[in-house]
Amino acid sequence: MNLQKGMLAPNFELNATPDQKLRLSELRGKRVVLAFYPADWSPVCGDQLDLFNETLKYFSSYNAQVIGISVDSTWSHMAFAKDRNLHFPLLSDFEPKGAVSRLFWCYNAVKGCSERALFIIDEQGIIRWSEIYPEGINPGVDGVLEALEAINAKTNTKNHEQITTAGQ
Template structure:
């Protein structure tokens, strides 16, 4: 079941591309956008995250920290982050495989990867906006902008 606005965001600790653990609970007090994506180096995922990269100032101005999460291993995510110049955290939900994505209802167990799910979490850890798109459907930047305006 996918989490909805008003739900408490499940906590997680995942390694970033340097292997440093990022604990969602440590980020209480600031808004966080958790963006699950299926695969590094894939066309739609690259397009979506490059669009977020190119508009990161909008998130920073709103006081929102971006965490991009995939079930890819750390080393693949590191190479992709360096190639694309992502200045935000890219986290690996590789092992136990998809645990964070499952907790948010954003995991495709049949195919073994995260779905395109985004969750805007307020400073108190409550989900204020959520979207999970079907396979092959990219997320809309305007929807992110509307969600940012609402917090």
């Protein structure tokens, strides 16, 4: 069964460096943008992650943490992040290969890598938006930023309704 909007995101723990792990549940209270991508060092993936890096302030304005995930090793991620001057975590779905990508239904077993996929997870760990893209297409950041804006507007409307009801 594919993961659907409104479902609790599967919790996972992956290495960000050889000595540091990051668990999705540790980020509760923040929105999380999971950016699954096929491989470090590929031109399209590099361009995609550069766009996320250049627009981090916009993600921060939505209380959203960007996280990249691929099946590359932590050593590859560290060199790639340094080369690209990336300022967000890259998590290694290396061993068992693609285990987290499989949890999110975005692992390509034929190619042995993650599909290009984006997920927005809210402060309570619920999937609010997701898209899977063709491997050679850079989806940019506009779609995910628009989705964050829509989620923000919906949350603000809900909060306003609760305040209005409580104040009556």
